[in-house]
Structure formats: structure tokens, C-alpha cells
Amino acid sequence: MPRNRTVRLAVLGSSVQRTAASGYPSSRSSALKRRTIVGGLVLLSLVLITVSFRSSALDGAQGTVAGILRPFEVAADRVSRPFRDAVGWTHGLIDAKNQNKKLRLKVELLRQQVIQDESAVQENVQLKAHLRYHGPPSVRDFDRVGAAILTNQQSPIDQSVTIAAGTSSGVAAGSVVVDPSTGGLVGTVDRARSSVARVTLLTDGQSAVTATDLTYPSAIGVVTRGGGGSDVLVLDSVSKSAYVGIGDTVITAGRLGNGALQSKFPRGIPIGSVSSASNNDVNPFKNIQVEPLVDFSSLQSVIVLVPKP
Amino acid sequence: MDGVKAALVLFVVALLQLAVLTEYSAFRTASIVLVALLALALLRGSVFGAVAGFGIGLLLDTATLGTLGVSSLLLTVGGFWIGRYGETTARDRFHSPFLSVAVVTVLFAFGQLALQFLLGEPAPAGLVVRGLPLGLVLNLLLTLPAYTLIRRLFPPLELGDRVREVRLLG
Numbered sequence: 001m002p003r004n005r006t007v008r009l010a011v012l013g014s015s016v017q018r019t020a021a022s023g024y025p026s027s028r029s030s031a032l033k034r035r036t037i038v039g040g041l042v043l044l045s046l047v048l049i050t051v052s053f054r055s056s057a058l059d060g061a062q063g064t065v066a067g068i069l070r071p072f073e074v075a076a077d078r079v080s081r082p083f084r085d086a087v088g089w090t091h092g093l094i095d096a097k098n099q100n101k102k103l104r105l106k107v108e109l110l111r112q113q114v115i116q117d118e119s120a121v122q123e124n125v126q127l128k129a130h131l132r133y134h135g136p137p138s139v140r141d142f143d144r145v146g147a148a149i150l151t152n153q154q155s156p157i158d159q160s161v162t163i164a165a166g167t168s169s170g171v172a173a174g175s176v177v178v179d180p181s182t183g184g185l186v187g188t189v190d191r192a193r194s195s196v197a198r199v200t201l202l203t204d205g206q207s208a209v210t211a212t213d214l215t216y217p218s219a220i221g222v223v224t225r226g227g228g229g230s231d232v233l234v235l236d237s238v239s240k241s242a243y244v245g246i247g248d249t250v251i252t253a254g255r256l257g258n259g260a261l262q263s264k265f266p267r268g269i270p271i272g273s274v275s276s277a278s279n280n281d282v283n284p285f286k287n288i289q290v291e292p293l294v295d296f297s298s299l300q301s302v303i304v305l306v307p308k309p
Numbered sequence: 310m311d312g313v314k315a316a317l318v319l320f321v322v323a324l325l326q327l328a329v330l331t332e333y334s335a336f337r338t339a340s341i342v343l344v345a346l347l348a349l350a351l352l353r354g355s356v357f358g359a360v361a362g363f364g365i366g367l368l369l370d371t372a373t374l375g376t377l378g379v380s381s382l383l384l385t386v387g388g389f390w391i392g393r394y395g396e397t398t399a400r401d402r403f404h405s406p407f408l409s410v411a412v413v414t415v416l417f418a419f420g421q422l423a424l425q426f427l428l429g430e431p432a433p434a435g436l437v438v439r440g441l442p443l444g445l446v447l448n449l450l451l452t453l454p455a456y457t458l459i460r461r462l463f464p465p466l467e468l469g470d471r472v473r474e475v476r477l478l479g
Contacts, residue, residue, distance in 0.1 A: 037356050041363045041385045048367075048378030053428055058377055065371045072320075073372070076328035084332055151327040153373045154337055156436035157425055162374055191374050198374035205431030297334035 063193025362388030
């Protein structure tokens with residue numbers, strides 16, 4: 001059978017231009033066209049970054065599109081919920097036995113604590129009324145707006161979530177956000193649009209809140225994100241002379257430092273418990289680590305504190 | 310037609326990323342959007358990859374109320390680069406999707422970090438580096454199913470078109 005071949009000379013190192021594969025639509029277009037398109041997109045991205053970062057001109061459009069995307073996100077969440085519940089149920093079943101004993105003991109301790117606290121609260125209310133004392137605002141001075149978590153896009157760079165409540169519900173930038181189950185501090189609203197808002201979590205590098213030890217209120221500092229990869233927080237700027245006990249509850253101070261200036265965080269929101277406290281010669285303040293009360297990785301819904309009209 | 314199909318695929322993938330994967334803390338470092346985009350770019354070329362990257366980046370930034378353009382910029386460059394790789398040396402090579410995902414996952418993380426730094430926002434390099442190995446492994450695990458599915462939806466272009474790449478003289 002004759003072979004259908006022709007003699008061809010392979011020219012190595014010649015200046016002959018190889019044509020690009022015509023199968024790819026982008027290869028078909030000229031290199032100039034390709035570079036123009038990509039350059040244009042990069043330029044457009046840079047313009048978007050500049051405008052979005054420096055002004056609020058795009059906020060309306062972003063809010064509108066985010067509102068349009070919301071039903072799709074809710075639908076995807078509902079579709080995936082049975083699977084998530086199944087995973088949670090299995091996980092919970094494994095942990096349940098271990099937790100049961102510990103929780104029973106804790107409930108007993110807390111029951112005794114509640115009785116003491118209730119009498120202290122009553123006494124406090126009476127004393128305040130007698131003295132006409134006006135302290136920093138507390139959680140009771142705010143309305144509570146419940147909101148589901150839409151996206152929980154937490155990464156080492158960006159510790160934030162988006163929630164299904166916005167300016168139409170009274171939510172504004174700076175509103176304080178707490179966890180509905182534990183009452184613990186979650187973070188603050190960073191950006192608010194009509195129906196959605198972005199919450200910067202307490203574990204974000206930009207978050208900071210003045211806090212105090214509930215048991216030893218003289219220990220006032222600032223809670224910020226810890227240096228490690230975990231969700232552990234740091235209670236910084238606490239004087240070395242102040243006493244802080246392991247296991248003490250850390251709450252929002254309701255004021256800035258030791259001065260009279262009020263914080264945007266109402267007093268008394270629990271943040272977590274002290275997991276370690278030490279002094280060293282390098283740090284002029286105490287080294288205090290705080291285990292947060294809130295499990296930031298499994299947030300399902302939040303409560304936004306909105307000032308009462 | 311490919312464009313509409315790609316837009317739909319990327320939209321569904323973005324929803325999967327935002328509403329489902331991020332619910333599980335273990336998967337939070339993974340990015341199925343990145344994997345899907347790179348698969349599309351490998352199969353359809355650089356301009357397709359760049360446009361798809363820009364679109365999906367804009368969608369992500371909008372949905373998360375982030376700074377518009379940050380994800381778009383990184384994903385445009387990533388989609389374009391891997392698209393060029395797909396047009397030139399990566400064809401029919403089994404390892405090309407894995408290599409692309411591995412390289413772009415690392416570069417995307419550092420690119421994001423650099424942009425954060427340039428914008429004057431916190432850029433915790435240590436946290437990013439510590440989270441990178443897990444993200445890399447998860448993305449590589451997602452590569453095979455995602456690439457297989459996307460290859461089925463966007464079959465590679467005909468072989469006849471490819472052999473014209475080298476012209477024999479004589």
C-alpha cells in the first residue's frame with residue numbers, strides 16, 4: 001500500500017511566523033485586539049476600585065444588584081439546608097454525649113448565679129432611681145432587628161458577612177451586631193444598603209472595642225483580633241496593675257478608655273471569657289487572650305441593635 | 310452561545326460558593342469560582358477567560374458588598390493568563406488544570422494581599438500564608454470534578470483546528 005506522504009523539510013530556527021490555532025475564538029482575533037480587551041478590562045477594574053474606594057457613587061448600584069442577587073442566595077441556601085442540617089445533626093450527635101455532663105454542671109452553677117444576679121439587678125435599679133444616675137447606654141436602649149446571614153465569606157483577609165437587613169430596617173453603618181443565641185458581640189455594620197448590609201466581624205483586623213472585665217471593672221482595655229490564625233481575641237492596653245482572672249467574662253465597656261466619652265457599643269454586651277493572662281517585660285500592658293463567646297464560623301443569623309426613635 | 314452558557318455556569322458556581330461552601334468553615338478557604346473560571350479559560354482561551362473573570366469578580370464583589378473591582382482585577386488577569394496557557398502549551402495535557410489551579414490559587418492569595426495593602430486595609434500576610442496550604446489542597450481536590458464537568462459542557466475545540474498551529478515547510 002503506497003504511503004501518501006510528501007517530502008517536507010523541517011526548517012529549524014527559521015523566521016517563519018507560526019499561526020495561532022484558529023479553534024480558539026480569542027486566538028482568531030489579533031494579538032492587538034486581545035491585548036486591547038484585556039487592557040480595557042484591567043483598566044475598568046482599576047477605575048471601579050478607585051471609584052468604589054474613594055466615593056460612594058457606586059453604592060446605590062451595588063446595593064440594587066445585591067438586592068437582586070438576594071433571592072438567588074436565599075434559594076441556594078434553602079436547597080442546601082437539608083444537607084447542612086444532616087451534617088450538623090451528625091456532628092451534634094457525636095458531641096452531644098460529651099457535652100451533656102458538662103452542661104448539666106454548668107446549668108446548676110448558672111441557676112445559682114442567676115438568682116444572685118436578679119437580686120443585684122433589682123437593687124441596682126432601685127439605687128439608680130434614688131440617685132437619678134444616668135450611665136452609658138445599655139442594650140435595652142436599642143431596638144433589635146433580626147437578620148439572616150446571606151453570605152459568610154470569611155477569609156484571612158476579609159472577616160465579614162452580609163446580612164439580609166439594610167437601611168430600610170433602620171440599619172446604618174456603625175450599628176452594633178450581636179448573636180441571637182448567646183447575646184455575644186459579633187461586630188459592627190460596615191456598609192448598609194437598602195436591603196442588605198455588610199458586617200465586619202470582631203475577628204477582623206479593623207475591629208476594636210473598648211472592653212472590661214465583668215468581675216474586675218477596673219481592668220479596661222481594647223479587644224482586637226489576636227495574632228494567630230484562630231478566632232482568639234486579645235484584650236490589649238490593660239494596665240499591669242489591674243487584676244484579670246482566668247475564666248472572667250469580658251464585656252463591652254460602653255465608654256472609651258477611662259474617660260467619659262461614650263463608645264458606640266452599649267455597655268454590657270458579652271464578648272468572651274479570659275483564656276490566659278500574663279505579664280512580661282517587653283509589653284507595657286498585660287497579655288490577655290479572650291476566647292470569644294460567639295462561634296463566628298457557624299453564624300446563621302444576627303441581631304442588629306438600632307437606636308430607638 | 311458559549312458566552313451565555315458560561316455566564317449561567319459561573320453564576321451558579323458563584324451562588325454555590327457564596328451560599329453553600331462558605332457555610333462550612335473547612336471549605337471556606339476553597340474557591341470553586343476560581344477553579345471553574347480556570348477550567349473555562351483553559352478550554353476557551355484568553356479573551357474568554359479574561360471577560361469571564363471580570364464578570365464573576367464583579368458579581369462576587371457586589372454580592373459581598375466588597376470594594377468593587379478588586380476580585381475583577383485579579384480574576385481578569387488570572388483568566389487571561391491561564392487562557393493563554395491553554396491556547397499555547399497546555400493542550401491535552403492531563404496536568405494542566407491542576408498546575409493552573411495550583412499556581413493561580415497562590416498568586417490570587419498574594420495578589421489579594423497586595424491589593425489590600427495598597428488600599429491601606431489590613432493585610433495579614435501570616436494568616437494568608439497559614440491558610441494557603443489548605444486552600445490549595447481543597448482547590449486541587451475540586452479541580453478534577455469541576456474540570457470534568459466544565460469540559461463536558463464546553464467540549465474542546467476540534468483537533469483539525471489545532472494541527473494548523475505548526476506549518477511544515479518544504
